Amino acid sequence: MSAGQPRAILVGAPGAGKTSTGEALAAKLGVSFRDTDADIEATAGKPIPEIFLDEGEQHFRALERAAVAAAVRDFDGVLALGGGAILAEENRAALAGHQVVHLVVSLGEAVKRVGLSAGRPLLEINPRATLRYLLDQRLPLYEAAATITVETDGRTPDEVAEEIAALLKP
Ligand SMILES: Nc1ncnc2c1ncn2[C@@H]1O[C@H](COP(=O)(O)OP(=O)(O)O)[C@@H](O)[C@H]1O
Numbered sequence: 001m002s003a004g005q006p007r008a009i010l011v012g013a014p015g016a017g018k019t020s021t022g023e024a025l026a027a028k029l030g031v032s033f034r035d036t037d038a039d040i041e042a043t044a045g046k047p048i049p050e051i052f053l054d055e056g057e058q059h060f061r062a063l064e065r066a067a068v069a070a071a072v073r074d075f076d077g078v079l080a081l082g083g084g085a086i087l088a089e090e091n092r093a094a095l096a097g098h099q100v101v102h103l104v105v106s107l108g109e110a111v112k113r114v115g116l117s118a119g120r121p122l123l124e125i126n127p128r129a130t131l132r133y134l135l136d137q138r139l140p141l142y143e144a145a146a147t148i149t150v151e152t153d154g155r156t157p158d159e160v161a162e163e164i165a166a167l168l169k170p
């Protein structure tokens with residue numbers, strides 16, 4: 001069954017604001033919001049840090065590939081992905097042909113927003129160095145997947161959502 005396609009798919013580093021800006025954008029457009037991280041937690045029946053602890057990152061990534069495939073196929077609102085979803089070739093292929101928004105965040109701002117935050121198992125130790133590594137590894141992948149690129153530093157999720165809404169094709 002196909003319900004159309006997502007109005008927008010948000011990608012970017014942890015702390016870029018995919019979840020919060022995605023919610024603001026969905027409200028602005030009057031459509032639903034979905035986050036693959038929430039889908040994964042619902043499937044696993046536990047929070048992401050527990051999945052990492054109990055089954056490990058590889059298992060989380062397998063759940064994530066299934067969540068991305070299902071959401072891109074079935075969902076017609078605003079979709080936020082987890083920051084690491086871009087690493088899987090299968091997920092990058094699923095994004096092709098969609099309106100993909102890269103939320104850009106600087107290292108310093110990302111550290112301020114999510115440094116040592118509970119709920120992001122990859123960032124629990126040395127968040128600045130880890131985020132620097134993640135950004136180096138992933139930035140080219142976010143850039144290649146994106147059809148729209150928006151800066152988020154110094155702007156609220158609502159302001160970022162406003163810019164995206166103006167740039168999206170109907
Ligand atoms: N544009 C922004 N300006 C300031 N803080 C933000 C902005 N976007 C998100 N945040 C804050 O940063 C944290 C991470 O945001 P979140 O939406 O979960 O990012 P992501 O889903 O990309 O990891 C939250 O505390 C959120 O309130």
Ligand SMILES: O=C(O)C1=C[C@@H](OP(=O)(O)O)[C@@H](O)[C@H](O)C1
Nearest residue numbers: 013014015037082083084120121
């Ligand atoms: O960067 C990553 O690999 C991850 C980012 C998280 O999502 P956000 O980017 O929404 O924080 C979440 O999917 C998980 O903790 C792994």
Ligand SMILES: [Mg+2]
Nearest residue numbers: 018019037082
């Ligand atoms: Mg998120």
